[in-house]
Amino acid sequence: MNDFDSRRAEPGEFPRLGAALDTVNRDFAAIFPDREPLVLMVWGGDEDIDEQVYVALSDGTSQGNGLSEPEDGDADPLVHVAEAAQETVVELLWQAWPVCPFHKLGTHPRPEGTTADWEYGESWGPGVVWWCRGYHGGDCHDLARVGELAGALPGKQRREARRRERKRGRTG
Template sequence: MNARDLEEGDPPEPDDAPTVLTVVADAAQATIMELLWQVWPICWEHKIGMHPRPAGTTDCWYQGETDAAGPPVWWCRGSRDGKCHDVSLVGELAATLPGKQRRALRRSERKRDGRR
């Protein structure tokens, strides 16, 4: 089946890069959650799950809203005080890890690539 062969009632395929990146991020998140039965990614500050959405959107933004404010980011709803925030651009989440965790990630990548 070709992606252009939509079934009746299917939403149209996205045709802009930010929307495609958001769809891929959503799919990656859903796959990890389904396979591992855990929330991913997690905001390091609030210890809750995040969701992809356009940068700079407000708390009342909803999926499918047409006036995207910016490139897709991992967004955290925040704590009970309602302080939601953008955590990182989609694709740059590792850069937001605390130093110790970021170094451990780099070490595991080097080992995987056969470097020490």
């Protein structure tokens, strides 16, 4: 994605996208405790190329479609930021994220309470979750709300993620 000038977004420059990324980064930290948080990068913005915002690894590399700061009344930006973060992680770190600890399958951002026959493009209600299709779609389930993945992890991993989150809260 570095075909033209890029820069890290300034704090507060994209307030709704930034707040959504803060939420997604809680889940990123639960699974990747030794990695720096994901960041918003801005590409373009000159007379030839429209400005686009991407969710990127801390080194500025990203994958996927650009985002724009939502207008009042638009869909929850958490949906789009979670999808963008997931695409960057999957494509650049080469691993599914997040993974359902019960089915060992990758999950996807979906509306809370999604059924197996839900199709992308249908309306989004309140609540964005990491959703697992389960085996053959018969045992699909909400794994966790986006931002609360640490609570859905198995025992020791969950305790370690919560301990790290508390420690970041004291030092961050």
